[in-house]
Amino acid sequence: MPKGKAKGPKGKKITLKIAKNSIRIALDGGLRLDLSKMGITTFPKCILKLADVDELDLSRNMLKKIPSTIQKFQNLRWLDLHSNQLEDLPEAIGSLQKLLYLNISNNKLTTENLPEDLSLLKNLRILNLGLNCLDSIPTTLGSLKELKEIGLFDNALTTIPKSVKNLPNLKKLNAERNPFPDSTEEVQDDSIKRVETLYLVQEKDLCSSCLEMCQNERDKMNMLTNKTQSSSRKLSFPLLLTPNSPAKDNQEWRLKGKDL
Missing domain, CATH: 3.80.10.10 (Ribonuclease Inhibitor)
Structure with missing residues (x-):
């Protein structure tokens, strides 16, 4: 070679x-x-x-x-x-x-x-x-x-x-x-938060059926939180519905926000 x-x-x-x-x-x-x-x-x-x-x-x-x-x-x-x-x-x-x-x-x-x-x-x-x-x-x-x-x-x-x-x-x-x-x-x-897309909608902007659905979902989540006595801090949205609620499927006009 x-x-x-x-x-x-x-x-x-x-x-x-x-x-x-x-x-x-x-x-x-x-x-x-x-x-x-x-x-x-x-x-x-x-x-x-x-x-x-x-x-x-x-x-x-x-x-x-x-x-x-x-x-x-x-x-x-x-x-x-x-x-x-x-x-x-x-x-x-x-x-x-x-x-x-x-x-x-x-x-x-x-x-x-x-x-x-x-x-x-x-x-x-x-x-x-x-x-x-x-x-x-x-x-x-x-x-x-x-x-x-x-x-x-x-x-x-x-x-x-x-x-x-x-x-x-x-x-x-x-x-x-x-x-x-x-x-x-x-x-x-990381200061650049990587979270799922959140859908926040004011109650006054929802139809009655969607409002009821979201309230039921929120009640279920509250009951689950109380039962498990989770130590994590409970989120509060005084005038806004629960993020990622089922109402998002029926609200084409909803606001969207996505952090990178």
Whole structure:
């Protein structure tokens, strides 16, 4: 057998011509360089000549490394690197101050190899870290005050820092399929409550039959509570009917509210 180190797959070579032909107009009118699903194994240096684009899509390739020259893309608002083979990211990624969207899910990133300078992306709105090998989340990500959505699903997390859960503008936190020691406790401690949809309807807005049905259901629940002498605090809705009551099936106009 011939000796030597086994070579990885030889990816497609991206030329400047190919890259220019891959530029599209984004929905907001900006320029998007779409090199997704191209079989790329190394970051194409030629695209540094197109560093004025607003969006860069290198997803679904076989990239193992992003060079520090990514900092040349100072206009980037949208960067998609998901579904590659990245084991780390350069600190230089923190210099992309205009970045609003960063997707680095489905890679091989570990907590130790997450760059500290991620916390410098002060304008970031969406961050996807799902499907990696993270066993913890840096508390410094709590400085990303503009974050609205963060994906942490399918990692090895046992807890989420309060600095991240309590971000002021956070509306969606997906941490499904992580080995939390007590998933119920984790959800209850989360400032982003994950509960069933509640249907709250004022009594005056119900027909007589629905009102009677709801009152019966409430009476049954009260009787059950009294019998079991449950130690849990009893909920009280002075002017509102019981949440998730059977009346919801007959009230198409009802108000809905769902917390993420």
